[in-house]
Amino acid sequence: MNICLRNKFTRLNLVSNFHRFSTTVPEIEQNEQVLIDDTEDLLAKEEEIRKKRNTSRLAKAHYNLVNGRRPYEEPNCLAHLTVKYNRKMYGKYGVASGVNPSLCWPTKKEIEEKKEFEAVAFPYTIRQVMDATAEKRREEQLRIEQRDIEVATKVAKLEQWKKELNDKVAKKAAEVLAAKQKKERLVEEVRRHFGFTLDPKDERFKEVLAKREKEQKKLEKQARMEAKEKMMIAKLQQKSGEISEKS
Known part of the structure; x- marks a missing residue:
């Protein structure tokens, strides 16, 4: 369908260029309006054919999701204007999402908040966590050994x-x-x-x-x-x- 339209547009452009050299200004404007109308008719027909081909009867958003496209081409609610939503769209659909990739980089405020959160949630270094884990394993092993000794003594x-x-x-x-x-x-x-x-x-x-x-x-x-x-x-x-x- 797109190839046919491009061929028709090419012929129309050739015809319009020919008429520009062989007709007067009013005639040229009239011919250009006719071409625009024809183009709009062709686009409308293409859209109608595309809709008829969609026999799934799914909503447009669902149809886009099934076909691996962004569900909404234009914002449909306030949530679609948030940075979080646009980051999600870029992460899932990449360049095809139409989102500016610069939004995916955290702001200075977000970086500071993340650092503050990690300082509270993870106050220890990796070495300290590893040492604490090793000590906990040693204590657990010692407890198991003592338990084994108690069991052996009681069995005796x-x-x-x-x-x-x-x-x-x-x-x-x-x-x-x-x-x-x-x-x-x-x-x-x-x-x-x-x-x-x-x-x-x-x-x-x-x-x-x-x-x-x-x-x-x-x-x-x-x-x-x-x-x-x-x-x-x-x-x-x-x-x-x-x-x-x-x-």
């Missing part, structure tokens, strides 16, 4: 802990069994006391059983006190023997 003590737990469970079971046997002995003594079978829920049975339990606790307490006295006497004798050996 696992058998001992299992033995202690089993001993504790066995001791508790022995205490429960001893208490049960003691209770059975007291019940049997109460039954022998009456000389006949008596329901354990009977008040007389409960009364005698409580009395027997009290006496048993008294005997156990006395036995503990005697054992404690014997232990203290043994310690005193040991200390006196040590003193006499030193003297």
Whole structure:
């Protein structure tokens, strides 16, 4: 289409030049107006053909985007007049965007603001950041090693802990069994006391059983006190023997 138009414009220019030499001034002006009208008609037809070829029914901006062109040839809102938007257009479409590339360079104010931001956001040098990162890695490695040592120590003590737990469970079971046997002995003594079978829920049975339990606790307490006295006497004798050996 563009080649045909250029050929037509060339013929029209030749015709207009010919008429300039062969006609009067009014005729020349009339012919030039005719040529202008013909040119406008041709451009209008070309635009109409281009629109008919666009069967996507997309908006002009969307159609431009799909075909890799700037969406808006002219500013459509205030945002299109901003430096940020024009930088974006130049960055994406280059020279075809029609943007002056000098806009892409930061201003002195922007440079100062960027320096101020970086001084606050990144106050440390690259070497300082690298040293801090290396120190953090060393601390993390040390923590892992200490954790491994603790785990190994606990694994080594696992058998001992299992033995202690089993001993504790066995001791508790022995205490429960001893208490049960003691209770059975007291019940049997109460039954022998009456000389006949008596329901354990009977008040007389409960009364005698409580009395027997009290006496048993008294005997156990006395036995503990005697054992404690014997232990203290043994310690005193040991200390006196040590003193006499030193003297």
